[in-house]
Every structure is written in structure tokens, then in C-alpha cells.
Amino acid sequence: MSRPFDSKDYLCGTGAGRSSLSFRKGDVLFAQGDVADTVYYIRRGRVKVLVLSEQGKEAVVGILEAGQFAGEECLNGHIVHGATLSAMQPSEVTAIRKQAMLETLRSEPDFAELFIRYLLDRNRRISDDLIDQLFNSSERRLARLLLRLAEIGDGAGGVGPQPIAPHISQETLAEMIGTTRSRVSFFMNKFRKLGLISYDREIAVDAGRLSAMLRARPDVHG
Secondary structure (H helix, E strand, O other): OOOOOOHHHHHHOOEOOEEEEEEOOOOEEEOOOOEOOEEEEEEEOEEEEEEEOOOOOEEEEEEEEOOOEEOHHHHHOOOEOOOEEEEOOOEEEEEEEHHHHHHHHHHOHHHHHHHHHHHHHHHHHHHHHHHHHHHOOHHHHHHHHHHHHOOOOOOOOOOOEEEOOOOOOHHHHHHHHOOOHHHHHHHHHHHHHOOOEEEOOOEEEEHHHHHHHHHHOOOOOO
16 A cells, blocks of 8 residues: 655755755855746745846845745746845755656646645735835835845744844845845944844844834835
């Protein structure tokens, strides 16, 4: 009798169409313009998503962490990647070839449900980010981003400082929320004086206090 299909084992194992890859900090998983024929599942670590404009300017537009997928656009007919993925810290990834991924989605309903839930959650995050960019101030966008990077939700009530690892520069934070480094520096100093965050070599977020500020102040212009 065959064993029941285990989605976690599939995503963390190797086999037909699947391989395990290791990346050091700074390594590129794939580059913008590379052929898109593989889905990547991040088992450990964090990677940043970078986009290069026609003018040659590069910007960080997102960060992916353990439990998330990358490169899934190949399943929808995209021929090349529209962004570059670079490891922010040592990372372990399962690479699943497009055909193997499609066959598993067709044959394993539980796995298909897991992947659909992931896509729906990702679309919700993208929608939330768009609303954030359109209607919220840069101060509020920074607060929400810091909570997310510390793996805390807006409504979280975590106890004590939650560190953001690996370290993320103020330039990267500014790129991700669509403002200048000087504005990020201003708000970071303000948050630190209010006891919402601390930072020396790394940023640590007081989840409860920063979340309370977001709830108490629908928006903070800046």
C-alpha cells in the first residue's frame, strides 16, 4: 500500500523534477530576464526581490522567506523572469521543474489546495501593499513593513522586542515603501525615541507598542 502524499515532504525532498539548492548570502537564485521554467520553494532563509528599470535603476520590491514560493509565474506561461532573486542570508531552496509542478498540482488535491491558499494569501498581501501605497503615509507604511519583517501581523500583541534578521538597510526600507532614505531615517529615529523600536547593529521591533500606534492613529502624515 502506497504512503499518502505529504505536501511538506514533497516540498522539502528531492526526486523526479526536484532538486535541493543552497545559496550563500548575495547569491542570485535567478536574474531578471532568465528563462522561467522552475518553481522555487524557500525552505530556510530570506531572499529579496529586485527589479531593474529601463534606466538601469535597481530597487527592492519585496522580501520572501521560508514557506514561500518564487518563480511560479512560469506556470502561467511567462517565459522569462520579471525580477531578480538574491539571498539575503544563507538559504535552502527546493527547485521544482515546471512540468513536475504541474503534474503534482493535477494529481494531488491536497497539494493543489495548499498552493492555491498560498497564491490567494500572496494576492491579498499585494492588494494590501497597493492600498498602503495609495492611501497611507510613509510613516505608517514603514511601521507596517517593520512589523511584517519581524514576522508580526498588524494585530499582533507580541511581548518584547522582535529582531529583524538579517539586517536591512534604510535604503532598502525606503525602496520598499516608496520614499527617501532621509524620511526613513527621520521616522526610525522617531520610533526609537517613542520606544517602538530599538536598533544598533540590528533592528528590534516592539510589536505590541507599534501595533497599538497603528490602531490608535488611522494615519500619520509625513
